Amino acid sequence: MAAPDVLPRLVLAKLREQIERTEHLIALIPPDKLGWKPDIPGARSIAELLGHLLDCLAGFCAALCAFDPVRLARFADLRGRKVNHACGTAEALDRVREYAGCIEEGFALLAGQDLVRPVQTVFVPEGEPLLTLLLGNLEHLINHKHQLFFYLKLLGAPVSTADLYRFRGPAPAAE
Secondary structure (H helix, E strand, O other): OOHHHHHHHHHHHHHHHHHHHHHHHHHOOOHHHOOOOOOOOOOOOHHHHHHHHHHHHHHHHHHHHHHOOOOOHHHHHHHHOOOOOOOOHHHHHHHHHHHHHHHHHHHOOOOHHHHHOEEOOOOOOOOEEHHHHHHHHHHHHHHHHHHHHHHHHHOOOOOOHHHHOOOOOOOOOOO
8 A cells, every 4th residue: 555545544543433432432321311411501412412423424424425426326325314313322323333334435445645636515615625524524523422421421421531532552663
């Protein structure tokens, strides 16, 4: 693999971590707390937050579909799927895994030079680099993953930073 082609794999590796940690946090939600929300005006319930996390992941699929609408034509069907709705943990986990599979499929098509290619979106019709779109979606996912973490903290769940991040040990010694 040429050095520039490593970048999509590195972005995907970070995204995989975020998806895995999101799944982990979803699994920690007490079943009787889906309707809970903090006493903050406009706050989402946990169930609504789960639906919004689906929207976060759908954003990656939308960006990848816009990048290669021919080879990823089936991603267009995802647009009809419900997001930003109140859902339970089983539905959320199933859908997170579905989106993760599509994200893997889309990233498998990327080479390093593709990340600078402009992609048109509803927000930026003239297009912006694919990497910018992917990083924006990653930021969106991370922010709402942290929101779920915070909700769990407020509920008294025994969560810590290890529930948010995958810690790495020291780098292996060079051979």
